Amino acid sequence: MATVIRLKRMGTKKKPFYRLVVTDSRRAVVGKYIEALGYYDPKKKPVLLNINEERVLEWLKKGAKPSDTVRSFFQREGILAKFKEKR
DSSP: OOEEEEEEEEEETTEEEEEEEEEETTSOTTSOOSEEEEEEETTSSSOEEEEOHHHHHHHHHHTOEEOHHHHHHHHHHTHHHHHHHHO
């Protein structure tokens, strides 16, 4: 089983927000997930991004691969730099 960290779309039509979730790579984007790690709301001003850094680092240690968008969030928040320091 390959685990990935990606965004899961939630909310209503024209009012989306997203959860950062850990899931099996074979599951659908709207399917079940293993754990929620935070949320992202692009409609708020300023943009709202909340990430549980401890849990993200644990999942990265276990081999979870972030999607491209999630990777950019981690780089902006400095999480990937912390992960590379610990390795």
